[in-house]
Amino acid sequence: MGFDLLKGKRGIIFGALNDKSIAWKVAERAKEEGAIITLSNTPVACRMGEVVALGEKLDAKIIPADATNVADLENVFKESMEALGGKIDFVLHSIGMSLNVRKGRTYDDLDYNFLNKTLDISAISFHKMLQVAYKMDAINEWGSVLGLSYVAAQRTFVGYNDMADAKSLLESIARSFGFIYGKERKVRVNTVSQSPTLTTAGSGVKGLDGLFNFADTMSPLGNADALECADYCLTLFSDLTRKVTMQNLFHDGGFSNVGISERTMELYNKGFGQE
Ligand SMILES: NC(=O)c1ccc[n+]([C@@H]2O[C@H](COP(=O)([O-])OP(=O)(O)OC[C@H]3O[C@@H](n4cnc5c(N)ncnc54)[C@H](O)[C@@H]3O)[C@@H](O)[C@H]2O)c1
Numbered sequence: 001m002g003f004d005l006l007k008g009k010r011g012i013i014f015g016a017l018n019d020k021s022i023a024w025k026v027a028e029r030a031k032e033e034g035a036i037i038t039l040s041n042t043p044v045a046c047r048m049g050e051v052v053a054l055g056e057k058l059d060a061k062i063i064p065a066d067a068t069n070v071a072d073l074e075n076v077f078k079e080s081m082e083a084l085g086g087k088i089d090f091v092l093h094s095i096g097m098s099l100n101v102r103k104g105r106t107y108d109d110l111d112y113n114f115l116n117k118t119l120d121i122s123a124i125s126f127h128k129m130l131q132v133a134y135k136m137d138a139i140n141e142w143g144s145v146l147g148l149s150y151v152a153a154q155r156t157f158v159g160y161n162d163m164a165d166a167k168s169l170l171e172s173i174a175r176s177f178g179f180i181y182g183k184e185r186k187v188r189v190n191t192v193s194q195s196p197t198l199t200t201a202g203s204g205v206k207g208l209d210g211l212f213n214f215a216d217t218m219s220p221l222g223n224a225d226a227l228e229c230a231d232y233c234l235t236l237f238s239d240l241t242r243k244v245t246m247q248n249l250f251h252d253g254g255f256s257n258v259g260i261s262e263r264t265m266e267l268y269n270k271g272f273g274q275e
Contacts, residue, residue: 013039023094030090096148097118124169140187147192150164193251
């Protein structure tokens with residue numbers, strides 16, 4: 001059921017890969033809330049049947065782009081404005097990838113070429129997107145740009161590896177560009193720090209199952225899933241949150257503010273007694 005939260009708004013959604021993707025849920029929900037959108041992902045992902053089907057279902061043009069490539073991003077904004085008939089109101093950056101994680105390189109044995117790629121794909125692409133949009137003046141006043149982060153930006157989580165550094169940079173870019181974009185064009189820039197979520201990128205993280213269950217028992221409200229994340233993103237694209245900018249907003253069932261829960265302590269004591 002929709003509330004017309006995004007009625008008449010134009011959006012670009014980066015990063016919908018399959019129906020588990022957070023961006024996929026955002027795209028579906030944005031449409032239900034009355035938005036018109038375009039979708040973007042890597043050329044390889046855009047050729048996949050699932051992404052093509054999503055485009056058809058949502059009547060959304062699919063514009064391939066490597067998010068680390070400035071010319072590709074310029075083309076996404078240009079083609080989106082043409083397809084949607086005007087300047088953009090909201091952008092979702094839902095992109096992350098680490099070759100160090102994929103290839104099993106631990107944080108004390110990083111491959112630095114891989115690290116550069118992690119930072120470029122997962123964080124600097126957010127800056128590139130913002131700079132391209134700013135220079136093209138492609139986003140309307142009171143527009144909203146969102147990136148997706150994780151609490152490992154603030155605290156160490158074994159296995160999250162160099163993605164933690166990427167998320168710290170992503171959140172910093174939201175603050176730094178958010179100041180300029182807010183002051184000059186009244187565009188807001190935020191990151192949403194989401195619970196562990198069972199997606200393709202998520203399952204690349206070492207020990208995701210354990211991390212998922214741990215976060216779930218620690219959080220008073222339990223983990224937030226991809227659809228719940230999408231709903232939260234929509235509120236941040238809507239006109240109801242026009243003065244929220246330069247923030248990292250936790251969407252994690254309360255996890256980030258809990259020391260330990262009774263249930264986690266109980267499980268810990270049980271396990272400890274068995275050793
Ligand atoms: N899954 C989790 O546990 C979790 C938790 C917190 C934050 N996040 C963040 O949410 C975002 C979305 O991830 P997801 O969990 O939905 O997984 P996902 O695998 O569905 O999405 C990641 C997307 O990044 C795209 N991508 C990778 N390299 C790219 C490039 N060079 N150019 C353009 N696109 C590229 C992929 O094609 C894919 O669509 C990521 O930023 C991720 O770090 C995920």
